[in-house]
Amino acid sequence: MNGVMKGSRDGKNGIYLMNVNSTGEKYCRGTSRLIVVEGVTEIPAYTFSHCFNIKKVIFANTVVRIEDYAFKNCVKLIYFKLPINLEVIGAFSFVGCNLSSVFLPPRCRQVGQIAFAWNTNLKIVNVPQDVELQENVFAGTKLIVDSYFGHIEDEEGYYDDAHEEAVQEWIKDIHSDEKYALHRACCSFQPSKQVIFTILEEKGIGAFSEENGAGITPSQYLKENPYADIEEMDIMREYVMKMMGEI
Secondary structure, three states: OOOOOOOEEEOOOOEEEEOOOOOOOOOOOOOOEEEEOOOOOEEOOOOOOOOOOOOEEEOOOOOOEEOOOOOOOOOOOOEEEOOOOOOEEOOOOOOOOOOOEEEOOOOOOEEOOOOOOOOOOOOEEEOOOOOEEOOOOOOOOHHHHOOHHHHOOOOOOOOOHHHHHHHHHHHHOOOOOHHHHHHHHHHOOOOOHHHHHHHHHHHOHHHHHOOOOOOOOHHHHHHHOOOOOOOHHHHHHHHHHHHOOOO
């Protein structure tokens, strides 16, 4: 009893609700916002492929698998928050969308080949160390094109097997260096205000503007992190007040 079916649709507001009785039929053609409700555990292959109007997807945390090609070429898709219980993202599942950031939840263990390729604006990425990335997951994205690896892609924009391991290691280790501690804290799952505050006490508030090897600042990570419930301005305000002795 998982997957996608008719669900229900609010035509006036462009909202499509995906429920546990789904059949895979494409009822989302005029939908701009997709809400996957509690009880759905899997998004079947091709379910929302080429649904050109979808801009935002809200997943219930019961979803553990997103199958191959599920959101392929949803060219207006700019935002999603992956469910915290997600384990597997299938091959080509989000290829050709318009995402600018991807934060994988801590339970995710596998991402299929070319899953996020050709999201040309995709630059901000957080991938846990123990996730298995298959081939060319981020090919053709701004993350790769703007890096050293952008010069080793073939005519179609893919990097070859000889460089695959190096690309994957670089993506996972973008902020592994101790000098990027604030980057790690800001892009982590449910960032801790206390951890961030402790780092700022050591490095100073200017650390929010320091770029890592991918050219991303902690400020950008925190702003894009869908699992963050704190904001930079609140942290900065408290930091300044503490430095002035007001708290």
